[in-house]
Amino acid sequence: MTGDRHTQVVIVGGGQSGLAAGYHLRRLGLDFVILDAQSDPGGAWRHTWDSLRLFSPAAFSSLPGRLMPPQRGEEYPDAPHVAAYLRDYEKRYELPVERPVRVLGVHRDGGLLRVETDSGTWHTRVVISATGTWWRPFLPAVRGRADFGGRQLHTVEYRRPQDFAGRRVIVVGGGNSGAQIAADLAYDSELTWVTQRPPRFLADDIDGRALFDAATARRRALDEGRTDTGGVASLGDIVAVPPVREARDRGLLKASPMFSRLTRDGVEWADGTRAEADAIIWSTGFRPALSHLAPLQLRGRRGHIAVEGTRVVNEPRLYLLGYGDWTGPASATLIGVGRPARDTARQVAESLS
Known part of the structure; x- marks a missing residue:
């Protein structure tokens, strides 16, 4: 109309x-x-x-x-x-x-x-x-991003691990999306999981109920002028949902620190170490x-x-x-x-x- x-x-x-x-x-x-x-x-x-x-x-x-x-x-x-x-x-x-x-x-x-x-x-x-x-997906300004010759996609474009079976994949991001997608790809792809800081898994018995309570308590404390409780961030970054927990417990979710630049064939760290990749998935929020x-x-x-x-x-x-x-x-x-x-x-x- x-x-x-x-x-x-x-x-x-x-x-x-x-x-x-x-x-x-x-x-x-x-x-x-x-x-x-x-x-x-x-x-x-x-x-x-x-x-x-x-x-x-x-x-x-x-x-x-x-x-x-x-x-x-x-x-x-x-x-x-x-x-x-x-x-x-x-x-x-x-x-x-x-x-x-x-x-x-x-x-x-x-x-x-x-x-x-x-x-x-x-x-x-x-x-x-x-x-x-x-x-409105966010992509960080990383040196050499335009030089990479493989596929780049954001979380919003990722669908299933079968699309990357047998491929070398770098997942960037230490939050829930990054962890879940990394867990998805850990079995049939050559995975490199990259995070800005070491990943912090919440205790296995913590889920969204506790996160909501923590966020609410923080907001109440701030509104009342009391000390910041830290909210959800004080508990960790990653909820250990069953697929993430399984991949973690099998030793398949080992994170590397953030690289310094992209190359035509992959990524490079500040010390000169390189990793080749066919695809990079940006789980960067x-x-x-x-x-x-x-x-x-x-x-x-x-x-x-x-x-x-x-x-x-x-x-x-x-x-x-x-x-x-x-x-x-x-x-x-x-x-x-x-x-x-x-x-x-x-x-x-x-x-x-």
Whole structure:
């Protein structure tokens, strides 16, 4: 549909954060729409690698209002199971999602915000941006990256270990994605796993439940002016989900320090040691996907948008939800986004009244 349309609230993004916000806005009786650039429900979970597993059991990986059902035969659900849950969630609560609709820009327009899309214009009093980070992969500036003659790909492009069977593969990254992909490739590929610092595995009995509690405790301590607890970072970097634990225990996840440059045939360390490679997989993280907010000119030094809670300081009609701890403790996770989504919806309702 094209043309100008009006609503109280526009949510940009139909993944887990957008749906959680929609759930709470619906309970408060507000008029809203969710604009999702994807052709089908499920958010980024539809685009992950085949072996990806949640860090927590289903019951501890749920959005507000509805527990995720367990996946038969799996303690930690896979990505298709999560995508199916999000599809059911959207349908169950009759959330008004329009897709595929790509938001091109959010503009100030008098007392309203104007949301320009590829299928028309929305005028609204409030925008909740919930686009996540998956759509903006980060690649570090490493010397010689353009010289490498093999294949380079980011986590977002990796799918299955069979694509690299018998190949020499370097996985770069010491977080969960890097560890899980390295574990995937450890059996049938000639793997080199490279990390910026020695990998820190969390204790085997720690999963997403403990991580959420740690992130919440840290945020509470900081808000109350107490000593920083360190949050999740104090526990470690890598959740030992079963595939990672198995590869680690078999001695297949031995990390090398970060190399200094890429060569045409592979990589080279500062001491002159080299390793040849057919492919390099960069599991080097993401940045918030916020290009649609560029017309508002909100970025400060270092590109940061200042928020109080989830509300943008320099544009109080705009909220950022689900981008990480800076928009709510563990807000980029299924279990963690519920509380900041609830608080955001309440703030929105107050501002509209």
